[in-house]
Amino acid sequence: MKSVLVVDDKPEIRRRVAEALIKYGFTDILEAENGQQAIDMAQAHKPLLILMDYVMPVMDGITAAEKISKKCPTPIVLLTTRADHETIEKARLAGISNYVVEPFREDQLFPAVDLAIHHFIEVTSLRQEVAKLKDTLESRKIIEKAKGALIQQGMSEQDAYRKIQRMAMNKRKTLKEVAEAILLTLE
Structure with a gap:
């Protein structure tokens, strides 16, 4: 409707x-x-x-x-x-x-309506994409910080990332959630 x-x-x-x-x-x-x-x-x-x-x-x-x-x-x-x-x-x-x-005039209304709807859809789509990219960037920063904390404890960069991945799979959590937990335990 x-x-x-x-x-x-x-x-x-x-x-x-x-x-x-x-x-x-x-x-x-x-x-x-x-x-x-x-x-x-x-x-x-x-x-x-x-x-x-x-x-x-x-x-x-x-x-x-x-x-x-x-x-x-x-x-x-x-x-x-x-x-x-x-x-x-x-x-x-x-x-x-x-x-x-x-x-x-009626013929002025149709293009205005059409443009408004399409512009709104485009802007909404772009805002959602920006929000998703911001979230991805924020997640990446937290994961890198947790990886850095594990590296300071003597792990290689590759081992630190694998550990975060394994913990995420085992606990069925996102990498960001595991990274946040690691940072909390190391404070």
Whole structure:
């Protein structure tokens, strides 16, 4: 099910955006009329995409987008009458993937939605890869430190690494977990 959250304080804009998104293939259209409702609905329903107006009562779209991006990352397209550098920069820093200047045409909405979704997927993938590489690097540092501690006790580098490997296999632990245990016992 392809769900989308449309956020605007004007019902006619929400309806117009919803109609366009149905043509785009979205099957579940959720609606909110202010930024706080958008945050609540994004957390409750986890939509595939959010289209949100900038100027709204209770909380503006950029502030809401920033809060949504921190709690439940989702591609967000901002609907705005403003296209100045300051607004675009605030939107970018808030985690907004794309924007459409109002009044918009339906044919402007589709590329913005498509780019926002694909950009979000790419960025999410890169963030996961970076996190994995950081973890690998951190593990490698701990293993090297433990290996160094074993070398100081008279083992060769090769024997120290084999010992860590054997202990990991025997205890069904990761190399990092064994290395951490070795470092704790040698403190």
